[in-house]
Structures are given as structure tokens and as C-alpha cells.
Amino acid sequence: DIQMTQSPSSLSASVRDRVTITCRASQSISTYLNWYQQKPGKAPRLLIYAASSLQSGVPSRFSGSGSGTDFTLTISGLQPEDFATYYCQQSSSTPPYTFGQGTKLEIK
């Protein structure tokens, strides 16, 4: 299985900060990398697909980059509603389509 490792596991930041979350794959997955946001008691929400494409309806302060094994999710100008847990997921040709362990973004 392809292992996905996120860092950090948790992060404290303030409103209007810029934050970056990293996701590393155990082998190359090209750009088959998705990012999700999950709030307590809710289903995950797709933010970024194919490493850098913004899902419809997602604010432009969210952006993604990377290819191969290293990827980042950046939130530019944190808003109060952005405090949540973020997951990366690989969707390469080789199932299972594993998720990272999650990064919990908390208010400082």
C-alpha cells in the first residue's frame, strides 16, 4: 500500500495567518493527490483535487501544490471557519486510496 504521511499532526495559528500542511507519499503518485477538510461531527469536504485544482465553491485562499511524493496545502489568510482537521488522500492507479493521518488546525 502507498503510505501517506502528513506533517505536522497538529498546528496552532491565528486568524489571518498563512499556514502550510505537508503530505508525503511513500512512492510517486504523480499529481493524484486530494485534500479534504473535516469539521467535528461532519463528513469530509473536498478542497483540492489533482494536487492543485480548486474544487468548485472552495475559497481561493486554499491552494495546493506538489507532484511525485511531496505535496502541500496552503491556506492564505486563515478565517475562523478554517479551523478543522485536514486530510490528504492519494488516488493513484493503485488502491487502496489511502489517507494521511490528518492535521488538526487549532486557534492560537
Added chain:
Amino acid sequence: QVQLQESGPGLVKPSQTLSLTCAVSGESISSGGYYWSWIRQLPGQGLEWIGYIFYSGTTNYNPSLKSRLSMSVDTSKNQFSLKLSSVTAADTAVYYCARDTSYSGIDCWGQGTLVTVSS
């Protein structure tokens, strides 16, 4: 607007079979182009991909669950189902059904249903 809704027992006894159904509205499963998926989240933990089924019945399962897992699709009712046999407490989780667009991510999720395995 596509909506997915899980249904099934919230409590299952150990060694029995967990059965869930996902009803899809706003989109025909038969239209193709999507992988109808199941993902679970163990209490306080991350997400685990369980597997998917295509409208034709083609499946792809997580190898860690494959020996206990079965998925089916009923296009006449526009729903798909999950069966996980020989469950233990380790299978206690929130189970989500979802629509996977393949390379464009999982773009639509059900609200999730908590299944507890306990005697």
C-alpha cells in the same frame, strides 16, 4: 444536487455481518463515470478507504478488509450496499458512503452513520 444517505443498523453483535445501504438521489448510478465508495472513520481517528463499486458491479476493495467484504449495486433502486462479515469491536466506526470521481477526488459524501459492534 447529488445527495447520499446511509442506512442500516447502528448496533451489530460481534461475529455477525454489518450491512449498510447508501441511497443516491440527484444522480443516476447507471450514468457511469463515478466510483461509489465506502470510507470509515474509527472513533477519534483518521479516515480509512474501504472500497468502491462501479455501476456495472466491478469492485475494488481494501486488501486489509477484502476477505470479509462484499459490495453490491442496485441500479433499479439507485443504491449501493456494503456487507462486512465477522465483525469485531475494531470495526466500530462512522461509515460514510461517497461518490468518487476517480482522479478528481471524492466530491460528495453522505452524512455518515455510526455502527457500534458490541454484544
